[in-house]
Every structure is written in C-alpha cells, then in structure tokens.
Amino acid sequence: MKKTLILAGALIAALAMPSGAALAAGDYVKPPRHSWSFSGPFGTFDREQLQRGFLVFRQACASCHGLEYVSFRNLAEPGGPEFTPGQVEALAADFRIQDGPDSSGEMFERPGEIADRWPNPFRNKQEAAAANAGKAPPDLSVMAKARTFERGFPWFITDMFTQYTENGVDYINAFLQGYVDPPEDLDILAGNHFNLYYPGQIVAMPNVLFDGAISYTPEGSDRPVAPETVAQYAEDVTAFLMWTAEPHLEQRKRIGFQVMLFLLVFAGLLYFTKKKIWGRLGEDGAPEYRA
C-alpha cells in the first residue's frame, strides 16, 4: 500500500504541468521573489497595506487603468482594505456617474453610490489606446492572476508542495520597479519605455512611481506610516491588486484549513475502521460467508 501511495503521489506530481510555461517569448528578467503577508496557508492581507495600496492606485494608476470588477462597496467588505462604510460612501460621492435614461429619455449624471462599479478612466478602448502610444492600459481587476513568469523544471514541481502561488504579484511588484536606463544601442520609439521585467522589455506604460510622490502621512501627524519609497509604493499597490483579483482569499484559506483538518481526522478514523473490518478476515475468508 505504501508503495502504491507513493507511486500515485509521484504520478500526480509529475503530471501536473507548469502553468507558467505559457509566458511570452522575448527577453526579460525573472522577477525576484518577495515575501507577502497573504502567501502560505495562513496568509492574510495587511489592512493598512491594502489601504495604502488603494491610495497609490488612486493617485498613480487610476488615471489610466480601470478596476472593472470592483464596486465601491467592496472596499468596506471584510477581507479587504476594510475602509469604514462612511469613508466609502464619501469616496463614491466624489465621482460623477452617468445613469439613465430618465423618464423623459435623457441620460443624466449623479454622484456615485457604493453599489457602483469603479468608473473607467476612458470611455472606450480606442480612447484608452489613443492616449497611450496605441496600447490601451489593461483593466487591473484580475491582473494579479493574469500574469506569471516561467518557473521551469524542477520549480514547477516543488511549487506544488511549497504552495508558491505568488507568480503574478512578484511579477507586478518587479515590473513597477523595473524602469531602468535602457542599453545604449537600443532604439525605443516615442511613447515606449524600457522595463527589465516586461516580456520583450519595451512597454507602453511609463514609469509612474517616484520616491516621496505619494504621501503616507496621515492628517494631523508629522510622520509617514510607511516609507515613502518606490519599493514600498510598488509593494502596497501590488498587494492591493492581489485583493482586487482574489477578494475572498482570506475566507478561502480560513475555510481551507478547517476543511483540511476535518478531512485529516476523518481519514484517520476511516483508516482504523478499515483496519478493524479487514482484520476480521481469516484464512478461510470473510466471516460473512461462514454463517
């Protein structure tokens, strides 16, 4: 039995193929590994970090990128940045949302409500592309799950046991800090930029993060709650994007632990039940037949 179980395990291990194998061709540097509060079986988001990440998103990204699947109300829900309902209502009211048609058939604008989705910065893809060297900035709602990088053999196998699933966030975090001077012999068209980690290394998004550009100092205080550095901004906004991509991550891991624990105990009980039942067998077979 032990042998068969080991074999089965090995087969499962070997059959599960690299999900990262699909990454684009072209030069790029593999992103360094970062440590995240939400990684591993007991990972949770750091509320403060998500709130700072939202601030970065709003100030540095929202002018180009949408968050199509995020509603204002989500920002107050458990497992996320957990702003207070009052804060979120005030935030939503800052936006003008087009609605309608009203009873006379006219479209109208009204202040945002918490049930509204995060508004797109552009009216459509064409406008978005026209404003950005021909490349529309992608929606960021599920971005943290929509990017990865190749892990290669044997890491794609060991990842299964170490639960490394932060490919997407490691990439985004590196990408946001990956704007360096291009090699001298490289010709870059206007509106394009050099980024170490972007597949192909020429990207239409400019560098948007600069040391000190976003204030982490709360009102009425004279000290920032976290370093106002590019590295910190990148980490915070990336963690925020992990939450937008996987808003139920905390619930998932919490329930997961309960389920695993239950199944382990249940399996243990079944094992002894099985041993007991099979122990009844003698040389002359099952007692059920002896009657």
Next chain:
Amino acid sequence: MSTHSPTYVPKSAGAKWLESRLPIIGLVHSSFVAYPVPRNLNYMWTFGAILMIMLVLQIVTGIVLAMHYTPHADMAFSSVEHIMRNVEYGWLMRYLHANGASMFFVAVYIHMFRGLYYGSYKAPREVLWILGVIILLLMMATAFMGYVLPWGQMSYWGATVITNLFSVIPVVGDTIVTFLWGGYSVGNPTLNRFFSLHYLLPFMIFGVVLLHVWALHVPGNNNPTGIDVKTKKDTVPFHPYMTVKDTFSATLFILVLCWFVFYMPNYMGHADNYVPADPSITPSHIVPEWYFLPFYAILRAIPNALLGVIAMFAAIAVLAFLPWLDTSRVRSGSYRPIFKLFFWLFVVVNLGLGYLGAMPAEGAYVIWARILTILYFAHFFVFLPLLGLLEKPKALPNSISESVLKKSGSGMPQGAAAKPQDA
C-alpha cells in the same frame, strides 16, 4: 463465477411491495453490497470509486455554476468574475469545478495505468476496457469545451487551435470546421454550442459509466495476481470491506484536491485565461490543459499536419485495440519481469511527452518528442505483441487466498509452473 452471494430478501412490507414490482433494491444490493470482490485488491483499485465521486462532484458544482454563468461572448468572462466575487461561495464552486476537472484526469490516468499494469483489459474484460476508453474520450471532449466557457485568451485560442485541426481533413475539412464554429471563426455561436454540449456530455458519461460498471460485474474484478477467483475464500463482500476502503482512499484524494482548491486554485490553470478573449491578439504560447499535453506533443512531433492529427487520435484509439495487441496470456505485470520494465518505460514516455507538450516546438524538444512518439506507439505495436511471445513469466500462485496468506507469512506451497490463464 463460483461464489454465490447472499441474495437480497426484502423485510419491510413497503420493500416487499416495491421489490415485486421493480427489483431495484435487490439490484443495488447485489451490485454494491453483496457483490464479491477479490480479497487481495490493492489501493489502485479504489480509483474507480474515486472517479464516481469526482463525476458527481463535477455535475453538482457544474449545475450550480450554470445557474450563474452567461454563455455569451460579451458576458461569459464577466459572468465568471461575477461568480468569483458576488455569488455566495461562488469562488468555491468554480475552484472545485476547475480543479476537480484536473483531479478527475489524475484519477482516470492512474485508473488506466492500473489496468495496463495488471492486464485488466484482457479477456474476459475487453468490453469493459473499451467502454473505459469511450469514457476517456467523452471526458476529454467535456473538459475541452468546459475550458472554453470562461472565454479568456487561452479559452479562445485553445478552441481555435483544436477546432482548426479538423481543417486538415482532405476535401471536407474546411466545411467541418465552419460547421463546428457555426461561422467563419470561433465566436459567440461556438461558445453557445460548447456550453450546450458541455452540459450534455457529463450525463452521457454517466450513462457510459453505468454500462462500464455493468460490464465489470459480469466477469468481476481483476486483481493484482491476475488469476481468476476460484472459491469464496478468495473474495470479500463489497460492503463493508470495499466501501470502507474506498471511502478512506477517496478522503485522501479529496484532501489532495482541497490542497489545490483552497491554497493554489490557479496552479493548474493558465494565467492567460484571466485575460478576456481577444481575437486580435494571439498569445505567444498556446498550451492546452496539462491532461492533453502528451497528445499535443505527439501532434506537434510530426511535421505533416494531417499525419500529426491522425497520430494524435490514433494515440488514444490504439488503447481500444489493446486487448488484441497484447499477446501474453498472463494478466498481471507482477509475474512478467520484462513487461514490467517496458511498462515503466511507457510511464516515463508519457511523462516526457507531457513535459514536451508544454515546451515550444523547436530544437531539441522536437527531436525528443519524435523519439518518445515512436516509443509510445512501439509499446503497443512492437513491445506488447512480441513480449507475450518471447517472455517467460514467473510462476503464478494457485489461488488468490494462497497469494494473500503467503504474503502475510503463513507459508503455503508455491504454484507449480506458469500455466496459461483460463480466459
């Protein structure tokens, strides 16, 4: 079979009434309670029950998903996101369904390699085996169409690549592809029909599974020795012996499933499928789900497109002819020292093809894919037919109970010589 199982006798008045009109309790009793199984089955024999559970899990989670999913090219992606975010436990249903599909294939491949090793496809179980191959084909079609439903980049381009395979068929190829698409490219009509078929096929699988179980219960289970059940002493009743063992094994299997569902739910998928389908952007690597990779590698190993497609389908179809390609009359690989080596070689060939299927089709990868493709087919057309004729099998035990008792150390005389098995 020589064993006679106790038959069901209805006790209550209601059961008597029903049983004399539709003997369904008796049928269930004889199939899943009294049904005698060899007492020496190892854990490889629990995967059938695991597969049953997985099929039910897929159907239940699938029906719940279908209540919230919208099969339209403009809305499919966002309806899946709606499931993930706004539907209570929608993320759980979707992750169970997506990872369940992968684990379903893990189970079916283990189940099949078990059959390959112990010769379970040999007489009198040919029909049982062929029904299994049909189930595999239906599962592949179901999973392929299911993967198209979230309408991400890999959905769209996977569907384009795979349906395009049919265009290599001479004369009618293009017509067939247009028919599959319901238009001149993969689009909304394609998504609609795939959804309809994805809902239908699992129930067809269910039907074939019933036939599969029926075909199993006529000759009964094979077992690790491969020799036939001779007396009652060789067997145990299905309940409670197998029910408790299957439940134990299935619990461990579900534990593994949960590891993925709760902790790494996107590991077995592709990041690209979280990018909405875009017909104007081709992903640089179009890779199918892992369970198709060995066949995908065979497809790409062959330079000619038509021959590649033929080889890919042949790689699955050849399984149906296995009972007649394997000439050995000894069933179990345990008594076939040389076959054993070739069996493990075949396992390695499949894993290798799986790896190559995920790699780009260039350079050394292609050379290796060709070598392994040749080895894959050689296993069926050269090694198995010849081994049966050339190999000298080890001595078989006289009976199943003897082999069990010998293993547990009560030393009984060893079977005299390798004699052909009564088929």
